[in-house]
Amino acid sequence: MIASSIFYFSLLISSSNDNAADAKIYEQSLTASINQFEYLPALLASDTLFINALLYSSNNHLLTNKKLTFIAERAGADVVYIMNISGTVVASSNYLSKNSFLNNNYAFRPYFQDAIKQRKRQFYYAKGATTGIPGFFISEPIIYNDQTIGVAVVKLNMTYWEDNWRNTENTVITADNNDVIILSSIDQWRYRTIGELSEETLNRISQLQQFGNKEHKSLYTKTYTAQLYRLLNLTFWKIDNELYLSQHSSIPEINWSLYYLVKNQKFLYPTFIFFIITNVFFIFTYLIRRERKHRIASINKNQRLELIRQEELKTVMDNIHVGVTLFTETGQLVSINDHAKYLLFQGHSPHPKNVIHINDIISIEADQFDKLLLNDISSATYHEAYALNNGEKTTPIMFALSKVNAMDTELYLMTFINIKRRKAAEDELVNINNSLEDTIAMRTQELQQAQATLIQKNKAAALGNMAATIVHELSQPLSAINSSASAVSAKINNQDWNGAKESANRLNPLSKKMHNVINLLKHFSYQDNESQQKTALMATIHNALNSVSDIMHEKNIHLDDSGINQANSNDIIYVETNPLKLDLVISNIIKNAMDAAEKSDKAKITVAVETNAQKAYVHISDNGGGIDPKIMSKLFSPYFTTKEVGKGLGLGLSISYEIIQEYNGNISAKNMDGGMCFTIQLPCYIESQLPSNRPS
Template identity: 25%
Template structure:
C-alpha cells in the first residue's frame, strides 16, 4: 500500500511537468505560425513601397527642383505632384530635401504640420541616402508626431547626388489588425523599445533595461521625438527550450514568447501567447490521469475477486484445448490436401505465365511489323531513289565507255557501288529490326542503338520534313556512361515507335523539330524525346499506354506501339512516361538503369 502515494506523487509532479512540456510544444507551433504570418504581413506591406522613392526621384520635375531649389514655380509643381502621388499610393508623406537637410517640397505642403522648411539632417535615413545609398528607418515623426516607416533614396542628376527623397509609410493599419486577437504581437527596436503593438498601453515601453547607452542611441536619432520611454515590468524565465515572459501589471500574466529578427527593417517581431490555457490543459490532463488510476485500482480489486473463478475456467480451457488439438490434427490432414492442390495450381499458373510471355513477344513482333508496314511507302521511296540513280549512272557509264571516256565511266561505276552499299545498309537494318528478338538483358551502348534507329526512321523523318536533334550529353569518367541495361533490338523498337509518333504529330506544322537527349542521374540514364506538336490531351494521358488505344484515324495505327514500348521498358526494369512540355509539345521520358563498363566487357 506504500506504493500508492509514490505513484500519485510521480503522476502529479513528474506527469504534470511532461504534460506541460507537451502542451507548450504544441502552443509554440501555433504561435510560430502566427509569427510567420505577422512577419509576412509586415514584409509585404513594406516591400511594395521600397522601390518607389527611386522611381519618383527620376521625375523631371523633381530633378529640375533639386537643381534649382529656390525656384518657387518648380516648388509649387513638385508639391502638387507629390501630393497626387501620395494620395494615389495611400502613403503617409513624401518629401524632398537638399543635401543640407532642408525640406523644399512635400506632399503635406498645405497642412498645418507641413514638412516644408523643416530640417531632418539628424535622421539616419537622410545621412545614409546623402552618401548615395538606399536607406530605411522607422520612427515617430518629430513634426507630424505620427509613427511611420521611412524609405529614402538619393536624387542623382548626372553623376552627382543633389538631394534626398523620402517616402513615409503608415503602419497603423497593420497594428490595428493585431488588436483583440488570440496573440499579443509587438515590434521592438534594437534597444528593446516597443514601436508597434496591438496593446496600446505597451507602446514606447522597453523590454530591455533602459540604461544610459540605449537612451543615448535613441535620443541621437530622435527616433521617438518627445515620447516618454518607460520600462515594461517583466520577468523572464525558460521552460526547456521555450522562452517565457511574465508582465507584472494590474492584470499580471505569463506568456510564451517567440521572436523573429527582420534585418532589412532592423526590428524584432514578437508574438506572445498566454500560457494560462496551456497550464490549464496540463492540470486537466493530470486530473484525468488520477481518475484513470482510481478506476484502474477499482478494476484490480474486481480482478482479484474473480481470480477464483478463473481457476475453474482454466480447467475447462484445458479440456477444450485437448478437444481443439484433436480437431487440429483432422484439419492438418485437410490442409495437406489443400496444399497439394495449391502446388498444382501454381504449376498451372507458371505454365500460363510462360504462355503470356510468349504472347507478349508475339505482340511486340506484330507491333514492329505494323510499324514497318506504316513506313513501307517511305522506305520504298528511299530505295527507289538510289535504284533510279544507279540506273542513270549505268546508262551514262555505257555511253562514256562507247566514247572511250573510261575514267569518267569508272567514277560512275564507283557511284553505283556506293548506292548499292546504301541500299544494303537500309535492308540490313530493316532485317535486324523485323527479326523476332530472343535476346537477354545486358549492357547496351546508346549511341549504337540510336545510330541503328536513325537508319530505320530516316525515311519517315524525310517524308515529314522533320529535323531530329540529338544530344547524348556524354560525361567522360562516369561509370557506365552511355551504357544501359536493356536489349538492343527491343530498345531500338521503342525508339522507332516514339520517334515515328513524333514525326506523325509534327507533320505539316511550322516547327518540325524533334529533340532526343540523355541525362545522367546517379545509377539512372534518362532518354527524353520531345516534339513541338499539339501535345497529349490531359483527358487521355492515363490511357495512352493502353493496348489498342490510338488517336490516329482508321487504318493509320493499331494502338499497340506505345503499349508494347511501355511493356518493353518495364521488362528492362525501367519506366516510360509522357508529359506535355511547358513550351508545347509531347515529351516522352524513358528511365533505364545504367550498366557499368565491366559488365559490357564481360558480355563481349
C-alpha cells in the first residue's frame, strides 16, 4: 500500500508539471492566434476609403462593403465592419447576409464605448446580438484630424480553437475577466463560472447582453487543495461528481484565464494497475526462480545432445564425396571434411594453431566474398573459383553457400566439387568454336569474291548481247535528229522560219543523248567512281522531255506536264546524284512510256513531281494498258522485257534501278488508270529563291 501511495503522488506531481507546460502551450497558441489578427483593426482605421465612408455618410458605400468582404475572406476573419461615432454600422463584410450588421447600432457594447473613451485598441468576448454566434471582438478607434470619428471592428469565430481542444485527451477551458467560461472543449460547460459570481457582476453582464439569456452557475461544487513538500500546491475541482486536477495559466494581454483539467481517474487507474503488478511481481519472482533452475538443467542437457549431433554430422560430412567447410561471417575456417582437405590441402590437415581464412584457400577476393554473404543465399546459387596452394591456383572448383546454426552460432556452409574435367571440355569447345568461326569467315570472304567476279562476268556477257542491238538503241536519237533536220530543211525551202530555231536547238541534246547511251553501256560493263553533285531535279526532267518533244509530236503523243509546272516556282528541288546517270534513268522511263502509249488511240504521258519529308517523288505514267500483274516482280530483272524482239535488251530498267539504288533511292511500278505508273524516289532538299523579273 505504501508503494502504491508513493506511486499515486508521484503521478500527481509529474502530471502537474506536465499540465503546467501544456497549459502554457495552449495559452501561447491562443495568444498567437489572436495576435495575428491584432493588426487588422489598426489597418482598417488608417484606410482612406473607410475614413471617407465616415466623413461622407450619405454616399453609396458599396465599394467599402466589397473591400471589407475581400479583407475578411483573405484574413480569415468572421466579420469586419465600420461603426460611426454613434455606434451605427455604416459598412460591413456581411452586407449581403440576411443577418447583416449593416445599419445596426452596437453602441452598448464595451468594445465600442471603451475604444471611443480610451482611444486605444480593445478586446472583448460576447455572444452576437444579431447572429447569436459568440465571437471575439477586436476594436480600434478611427481618428481623423485628432478627432475620433468611428471604430473599426474585427469579429473572430472562436469555435476553431474549441474544435482543436476537443481532440485532446484532457479538458481545456478559458474564462474572461468576470470568471465566465467562454471557451471549453466540453460544450455543456460554456458560460458556467469559476466559482459563484456576485450579484453586481451578474447584473452588469445582463445589462451588457454579453451572453444573451444564459444562466451562469459555478462549474465546480467543491475545491480541494493539497500541499506537497511545501513547494507544490495541487488543486482539485469536483465537477458533476467527478474529481479533476486543475492547472491555471493567465493570459495577461486580454485579461483571461486558461485552466487545464485532468480527471483524477487517470491517476487512480494506473495506481490500481501498479498495485496489482507489484503483488503479481512478488508471486512470479518465486515462480521464475524455480523455473530458472529447471531451464538451466534443460540447457545443459540440450548442449550435450548438440555435441552428439555435431559429432554425427562430422562423420557424415567426412564420408561424402563433396568438399564441405564451415566458416564464420568474417571468413575464418571452422571445420573441413576429408574431401575438402584432399582438394584444398592435397590430403593434409591444416595446422590446428594456424588461423585459416577462406581467401587463403579459394581464389575469391575479400570484397567479392562480402557481396556473396550479403546476397540472398537461401536458395542454391553456384559460383566458380580455383583452389589455392601457397597462393597459386591449382584445381578449378564450383561452390555454393548457405547459412547454418551450430551451438547457437550462425555459420556459413560451403559445399564444392572438382570441375577440372568440365573446364577442360569447355576450353576444348571454345577452341572448336573459334576454329569454326575462322573457317566461316574465310568461306564467306571467298564467296563474296566469287560473287563479285560473277557479276562482272555477267556484265561482260551483257555487252556481247548489247552489241547485236546497239544500232536499235542509237536509232531513236538518230531518228529524232533526222526528224529535226528534215523539219529545219523544209522550213528553209519554204522560207518559213517559225519554229526553225526550236527544231535546230533540239539537235545538240539529241547528240548528247547518243553519248549518254554509250556512257550507259560503259556504266554497266565496269565500275566507275564518278562523284555526286548538287543536281536540279526539275531542270533534268525538262531536259529529258525536250529531247523527245519532236518524236512525241510525230507520234501524236500528248504530254501532261502540269504536275511539274506548279505556281510556286520559288522552290528549287535539289538531289545529290550524277546528272548524267539521273538523265539516263528519267529518259529511259519516258522512252518506255512513249513505246507503251503509242499503242493507244489517244496516246498520253503524264509527268508529275511531289515532295514529302525530305524526299522527292517523280511520277511518270502512260495509258498504254499496263502489264500482267504476274510478271510485275520481274520488271527490274536484267534481260527481262515486254517489247518485241529487236526493240530492247531488257537492261534499261535494271540499270535504272541500280543507279537509283546507288543514291539511296528507289523505283517502283504499278498499274493504274489503264496504264503504268513509274515512281522514282530520291532524298532531296529544297532551297527558296526570289522570283526573277521577267520582261512582259
